[in-house]
Amino acid sequence: MSECAAERGRMAGLLLLCAASALLLAAVGAIPPPEEAARMARFVLHSCDWGALATLSAQEGLRGRPFANIFSISDGPPGPFGGSGVPYLYLTDMEISVQDLEVNSNASLTVSLAQTPYCRRHRYDPQNPLCAHIIFVGSIVKVNDSEAVLAKKALFSRHPEMESWPKDHDWFFAKFNITNIWVLDYFGGLKIVTPEEYYSVKPYGLLDAVSEVIRWEKIRVMLMWK
Amino acid sequence: MSECAAERGRMAGLLLLCAASALLLAAVGAIPPPEEAARMARFVLHSCDWGALATLSAQEGLRGRPFANIFSISDGPPGPFGGSGVPYLYLTDMEISVQDLEVNSNASLTVSLAQTPYCRRHRYDPQNPLCAHIIFVGSIVKVNDSEAVLAKKALFSRHPEMESWPKDHDWFFAKFNITNIWVLDYFGGLKIVTPEEYYSVKPYGLLDAVSEVIRWEKIRVMLMWK
Numbered sequence: 001m002s003e004c005a006a007e008r009g010r011m012a013g014l015l016l017l018c019a020a021s022a023l024l025l026a027a028v029g030a031i032p033p034p035e036e037a038a039r040m041a042r043f044v045l046h047s048c049d050w051g052a053l054a055t056l057s058a059q060e061g062l063r064g065r066p067f068a069n070i071f072s073i074s075d076g077p078p079g080p081f082g083g084s085g086v087p088y089l090y091l092t093d094m095e096i097s098v099q100d101l102e103v104n105s106n107a108s109l110t111v112s113l114a115q116t117p118y119c120r121r122h123r124y125d126p127q128n129p130l131c132a133h134i135i136f137v138g139s140i141v142k143v144n145d146s147e148a149v150l151a152k153k154a155l156f157s158r159h160p161e162m163e164s165w166p167k168d169h170d171w172f173f174a175k176f177n178i179t180n181i182w183v184l185d186y187f188g189g190l191k192i193v194t195p196e197e198y199y200s201v202k203p204y205g206l207l208d209a210v211s212e213v214i215r216w217e218k219i220r221v222m223l224m225w226k
Numbered sequence: 227m228s229e230c231a232a233e234r235g236r237m238a239g240l241l242l243l244c245a246a247s248a249l250l251l252a253a254v255g256a257i258p259p260p261e262e263a264a265r266m267a268r269f270v271l272h273s274c275d276w277g278a279l280a281t282l283s284a285q286e287g288l289r290g291r292p293f294a295n296i297f298s299i300s301d302g303p304p305g306p307f308g309g310s311g312v313p314y315l316y317l318t319d320m321e322i323s324v325q326d327l328e329v330n331s332n333a334s335l336t337v338s339l340a341q342t343p344y345c346r347r348h349r350y351d352p353q354n355p356l357c358a359h360i361i362f363v364g365s366i367v368k369v370n371d372s373e374a375v376l377a378k379k380a381l382f383s384r385h386p387e388m389e390s391w392p393k394d395h396d397w398f399f400a401k402f403n404i405t406n407i408w409v410l411d412y413f414g415g416l417k418i419v420t421p422e423e424y425y426s427v428k429p430y431g432l433l434d435a436v437s438e439v440i441r442w443e444k445i446r447v448m449l450m451w452k
Contacts, residue, residue, distance in 0.1 A: 050352035052278030052336055054292035062363060062406070066280035066292050068336040069361060072353035090353070096408075096416060110278055110294040115341065125387045126276035127298035127316070135295055137288060161351045180288070182322070190322060 030205065031118070031132070034186035038193045041183050042203035044134045046075055046083035047118075048111040049158050053089075053140075055100035055107050069097040073109075073176075077157040080204045087176040088151040089140070090162050092169040105139040109176050132185035138178040148173045256431065257344065257358070260412035264419045267409050268429035270360045272301055272309035273344075274337040275384050279315075279366075281326035281333050295323040299337070299402075303383035306430045313402040314377040315366070316388050318395040331365040335402050358411035364404045374399045 032039035050072045057067040071089050076082035087109060091098050101107065112126065112133035113119050119131035143151050151173035156162055165171060181198055182190040258265035276298045283293040297315050302308035313335060317324050327333065338352065338359035339345050345357035369377050377399035382388055391397060407419040 050338075050340055052280075052294050052296075054278075054280030054294035054334070056282075056290075056292055057334075057363075064282075064290075065332045065363065066282050066334045067361070067363065068278050068280035068294060068334040070278075070336055070338045070340065070352060070359045072351055094415070106291045108280070108283075108292045108294040110296055112276075112296045114276055114296065125298055125385050126296060127385070128387065133296045135293070137283070137291065137293065159351050159353070161349075161354065189320070 031113075032203070032205070036201075037183040037185070037191040038197040038201045039203055040132055040185045041134045041181055041193050041198050042083065042085050042201055044111055044113055044132055044185075045073075045085060045087060046203050047113065048073065048115050049078075050115070051087065051109045051111040053097060053107055053109050055097045056104045058100045058103040059096065067097060067100060069095070071097075072155070072159050072162070073111075074154040074158045076154045082154075082157075083203055084150070084154070085199055085203075086150075086154075087136070087178075088143070088154045089174045089176065090151075090155050090159070090165075090171055091140075091174050092171050094169055101140050105141065107138065107140050107176065109136040109138075110134065129184050129186050132183070135182040135184075135190075136176060136178050137180040138176055140174050141177050143173045143175050147175070151175065257339075258429070258431070262427070263409040263411070263417040264423040264427045265429055266358055266411045267360045267407055267419050267424055268309065268311050268427055270337055270339055270358055270411075271299075271311060271313060272304075272429050273339065274299065274341050275304075276341070277313065277335045277337040279323060279333055279335050281323045282330045284326045284329040285322065293323060293326060295321070297323075298381070298385050298388070299335070300380040300384045302380045308380075308383075309429055310376070310380070311425055311429075312376075312380075313362070313404075314369070314380045315400045315402065316377075316381050316385070316391075316397055317366075317400050318397050320395055327366050331367065333364065333366050333402070335362040335364075336360065355410050355412050358409070361408040361410075361416075362402060362404050363406040364402055366400050367403050369399045369401050373401070377401065 032043050034040065050070060053069050053071050055067050057063060057065045073087045073089055075086050075088065076084050093099060093102065110133060112131065114126035114131050114133070119126060122130070124131035155173070178195050178198065181193040181195065183193055184190050258269050260266065276296060278294055279297050280292055280294050283289060283291045299313045299315055301312055301314065302310050319325060319328065336359060338357065340352035340357050340359070345352060348356070350357035381399070404421050404424065407421065407424055408416040409419055410416050
């Protein structure tokens with residue numbers, strides 16, 4: 001192969017590598033299309049560091065009434081390569097909502113892209129379906145010791161100050177055990193996603209991006225040998 | 227009065243005006259101190275364009291269970307001079323939560339400074355009390371025609387796209403009728419604020435800042451005549 005052809009091959013390869021990296025980054029960071037509701041649910045949950053939790057109040061005078069509160073959450077370290085989809089929480093029974101849960105562990109968790117720059121950047125109102133949000137219904141359960149290791153990694157990687165919270169609050173790791181999921185990310189009403197569908201997908205189109213990279217690498221090699 | 231004294235007076239006046247303006251701006255934008263829980267509740271509510279609403283589910287298979295959802299809210303046009311403290315909402319009975327409310331209008335609304343740049347800027351975790359959040363318990367009620375004028379101004383000033391939402395959704399103006407308020411803005415647990423306290427305060431220290439400006443203006447005049 002002549003020097004010119006080799007040089008041309010190297011330049012083409014470099015250009016393709018840049019383009020593929022850009023494609024990869026765009027794919028792993030991109031919001032899923034609305035027809036992929038399960039992936040959207042995983043994407044939004046993974047994008048959020050906190051959520052609003054609804055419980056049934058156990059407080060005197062308010063028994064059985066809905067009660068909304070704010071909790072930090074995490075399904076895994078931030079970034080496009082983490083995230084199990086399981087919303088972990090770090091709780092103490094000094095919290096009113098946790099006292100509610102001790103009487104009735106049923107709860108609902110909601111997370112929204114309004115919590116991220118996405119909606120503001122696209123000028124979507126928080127109540128606009130395009131500012132996607134997810135509603136989970138289920139219950140809060142304490143995790144066992146082996147799952148506590150995962151929960152700790154998920155939570156402390158996003159919420160490092162948790163490690164210094166007062167030890168006498170008897171913090172424990174918990175998770176939201178999901179039974180129902182609704183996705184509002186497009187016009188036409190809420191979409192229902194089953195927990196099975198939710199846990200079987202990945203939030204990011206990484207595999208799609210990887211196969212693109214492989215395909216472009218083949219093109220580069222072809223160009224090199226031309 | 228000599229020219230020098232007059233010049234000195236004008237310079238002093240200009241400096242005082244700048245300082246007073248800075249003080250005014252700082253006061254009207256500043257978060258209230260944690261010992262002023264009612265003002266904090268007003269401040270956080272006014273700072274938020276949306277909130278999480280908990281209702282009792284009326285859905286088949288989930289009756290009576292808590293259900294959390296996201297709604298745009300407004301207590302008045304944004305900025306330090308607006309805000310009645312009343313959370314107005316723009317609703318349609320096509321929304322699942324609104325169908326819940328038709329069966330049981332009891333609800334809980336929560337808003338957090340985690341929805342604003344404040345907590346990120348101060349590196350407060352969303353579950354850190356210093357990342358203040360407010361919990362309201364009460365009910366959702368449709369507003370009457372005269373209050374709808376206020377609700378419309380409050381909502382459309384912050385959520386201009388609402389005006390173009392589909393007319394066939396039969397949107398209506400509603401408000402959160404507050405019966406209980408909890409403020410978590412400092413260590414030591416939730417603070418209780420009554421609706422009377424909540425509605426009797428202003429979220430911003432404007433009066434304090436205005437009286438400072440007046441005091442400094444008096445000083446300027448004194449300097450001028452020295």
